[in-house]
Amino acid sequence: MLSRTLPALCLALLLCAPASRAYATSSDGEVVAVDQESRRVLVLETAEELMDYQGPDRPPVVWSWGADRAPDLGDLGPAHSWTNPDEAKSRILEDRRYLLTTASGGLAAVVDTATGRSRWAVDLGEAVNPHSIELLPDGNVAVAASGGGWVRLYAASQGPRVTAHATFRLPGAHGVYWDERTGLLWALGDGELTGLRVGGTPAEPALGAVRSAPLPDRGGHDLAPVLGAPGRFWVSTLNGLWQFDPAADGFTPVRLADPAAEQDVKSIGDDPGTGRLLTVAPDHRGPCDWCTSVIRLHRPEGTWTLGGTQLYKARWWATW
Template sequence: MPRTTVVGLCCLLLCAPATADARPPGWAVAVVDQASRRVLLLQSAEELMAYQGPTRLPVVWEWSADRAADLADLRPARSWTDPDEAKSRIREGRRYLLATASGGLAVVVDTATGATRWATDVGGSANPHSIELLPDGNVAVVASTGGWVRLYAASQGPRATTHATHLLPGAHGVRWDRRTGLLWALGDDRLIALRIGGTPAAPTLTTVRSRRLPEPGGHDLAPVLAAPGRFWVSTATGLWRYDPAADRFAPVRLADPADERDVKSIGDEPGTGRLLTVAPDHTGPCDWCASVLTLHRPEGTRVLRGTQLYKARWWGGGW
């Protein structure tokens, strides 16, 4: 493929903001690959299913902290160990990659330039698992072993470390809801909503809702894009849809009940409603990873040989 075509494709996928009512024909898929320590942006689901190349991954863009010169001070050789989250967010017309790693790194990257907008090392003992960018430029991070939600004053500079902390045992997921102005976070046995106060330079967090999960083992928290304001929630053995207005969890049933267990990430594609999940396949050296992307409604799988995937996200949209 000519270089100009590659650049054009990357700009299309990474640079152009999506409008709230956009219904693209097929969104790209971002995966976190712990084997190569990279975030990989892949083709759309339709292209992934059709692609049969045995050795070459259908990658259109990639990023790794190991290759980011402006992160050298945070020692990515250690802090970027086992990357575990990758999200796309748009703020003020620019698209950002949000990523965390169990080694301690939390980072916001401008996808157009590759430059780091903000980053910190929270320490590997905390095991950060997810991250969110807020409209004011601050950044929320959750850590499972640390058992906390932190709101960093990232708007104040690329290495700002001032933060507010809220304790949440087993914190795994975090999501900003622009409709209610609440920050939602998922722990081992609770889903909570936090109100942000203070100032961007000195933020505060206050609990306004705390809801026990239908079962323990909360892992992924993601928006239901087909029903704004609702959330996908994965637990140890099940998948759920949570409706904050009704304060109700409804079980999600897939064609194969085995696909509902131990899901590390879940999300629906706008327009098609197709679900994308990743769950450990227990066939490789990484007991919590997989080399398979699983699609539902309609069903389909795509093996990405040589990868150790932890999460996969539809790549598009803002909040």
């Protein structure tokens, strides 16, 4: 087993990378992690570089972003709305790269990685607990909120603070993903995976369910594409990991070398270049019961331990 421990990251990483330093370079093999301790989204070096990391002179963070010091988000009260960031994805729209992120405190944002400024951002309120976000080809933004029990499609293409939206009720909504192949917005809830058809106009969007598959286990949490098998999705539930094939309308269990690593997974994904899996699950050892400082690798097995962090999710920093 490969294993490395990264020392406490320079005052919880705040001094290692500027709040919104331009980042628009190639990112093959890099990893993005959501750290609730430093209240930042961190882009980490490639897997090979992380394995060679000896620290502390060369920190593993190549780019980071946090709402607390974002000059264009002061009106959204990030001191409260950016509490417990819980999602990070990479998307390309109109030849620009964006970070998609949410926080349990209520913030949902689409951030230009070249400038660190938001294309769209709103405070949805902590009661709804935003948990995932997606950027559609027309510039609109979907958000899944577990506390609210809904998926909303916001008319974000119409302006940086637009809150007009369409709503689909989904108890325990935790994941959302736009799939070009099926032309559907897929949403993951406590008990089902639902395919939503997007209608209306960019200014007045509409959502309607056209497909639904009951989950093989309760507590749906993460939804992501299988990059090594386009058309399939990774799905995590409370007690297991699965691949969903829309063509077959069925779930296949995913088995790891350590069966315990299949439980309570907050995020899962595969590196399209190597096929290696990356997962994050809470270790219940620190002050944050739903966090960890460990990123686990599978096929082959390995771990990265980032001292001083409280990670909620991590993904390959790939533009799905």
